[in-house]
Amino acid sequence: MVSNTPLANSQQNLNMKIMEAKDSRIKAMAEAMRSMRILKLHAWETAYLDKLLKLRDVEKGWLRKYLYTCSAIAFLFWASPTLVSVVTFGVCILVEIPLSAGTVLSALATFRILQDPIYNLPELVSMVTQTKVSLDRIEEFIKEDHQGKPSCHGNVNGTKDLAMAGEIVIEPGEYSWEADTSSKKTKVTLKINSKVSIGKGLKVAVCGPVGSGKSSLLYSIMGEIPRVSGAEPMVVGSRAYVPQSAWIQTGTIQDNVLFGKAMDRSLYEEVLQGCALDRDLEIWANGDMTVVGERGVNLSGGQKQRIQLARALYSDSDVYFLDDPFSAVDAHTSAHLFKECLLRLMSSKTVMYVTHQLEFLRDSDLVLVRCQPHFHT
Secondary structure, eight states: OTTHHHHHHHHHHHHHHHHHHHHHHHHHHHHHHHTHHHHHHTTOHHHHHHHHHHHHHHHHHHHHHHHHHHHHHHHHHHHHHHHHHHHHHHHHHHTTOOOOHHHHHHHHHHHHHHHHHHHHHHHHHHHHHHHHHHHHHHHHHHTSOOOOSOSSGGGOGGGGGTSOTTOEEEOOEEEOTTOOTTOSOOOOSEEEOSOEEEOTTOEEEEEOSTTSSHHHHHHHHHTOSOEEEEOOOEEOSOEEEEOSSOOOOSEEHHHHHHTTOOOOHHHHHHHHHHTTOHHHHHHSTTGGGOEEOGGGTTSOHHHHHHHHHHHHHHTTOSEEEEESTTTTSOHHHHHHHIIIIIIIITTTSEEEEEOSOGGGTTTOSEEEEEETTEEEO
């Protein structure tokens, strides 16, 4: 048992290395499966296969070392009855203890009884080390910081009695993706210096250079970025968010637009027309019952963007956060979406939209310009 203790510790460390290598390989494999069309388009199959094989080689290297330690532990345990017998009788001979036939047979019988449990110990040690590694990973995940309260005031029912649904109040504060209360050196992702109040029905445009933090502003208002300092922003009423990278669920076009809500035929058709999806439905053989592939793999970028915009419109929320919704479509379609969606269907809604196109700024009620590290109105 003493000789197996360092081997068991080594086995635990190797098990952790195996799990880390396996995570890296599975992550790369999932990334390749999600981006298979891009890999085929650029003829990157061989290069990415080499990357996956290298990750697999790393995993096999740790597995090989792990199996060596398992073999060493199994050898020691399986050889222990014989070794114990040799040592026991050898010591008796050295100290001149008489060994009768009865004594030897009794000792051998005792060693035989202990033999079966000892043979099962290698498997037990392996299972214990694997279980400990798994429990440590689960414990590490459970101990991670989480939001135990609503992300913003809009989720609290009582707040609607204090302010009108659709109002937004942005308070001064600092936000960071890597917020750590125990560390004083927190890298600030976004800093808001002045208070901004947005009334119901206003259209607020957010513009600025690429990578300046326009999307981070939306995330901070929705409560998705941890707040380092300052007051919490307030969003009153229900919210809908349209991300810059379209998210499409596997299913029909209708399922993606309704998203679990009951069918309202007049609203549904109005939303499809406003998002310029009626033209696409005429082309598709099954119309809105056309089944899209996994994550919309058989849809163009513009179609996916318009479908998720239609989903947000159909939700009939009080506040809309649109993260550059016009970037994935052509100029004619983007003008149609701005006119029909923002100015007509969302005319009574509060909308914050990120855009790089200057022609969409003049119809907004307020423009927030991101100039690092501050926002200007």
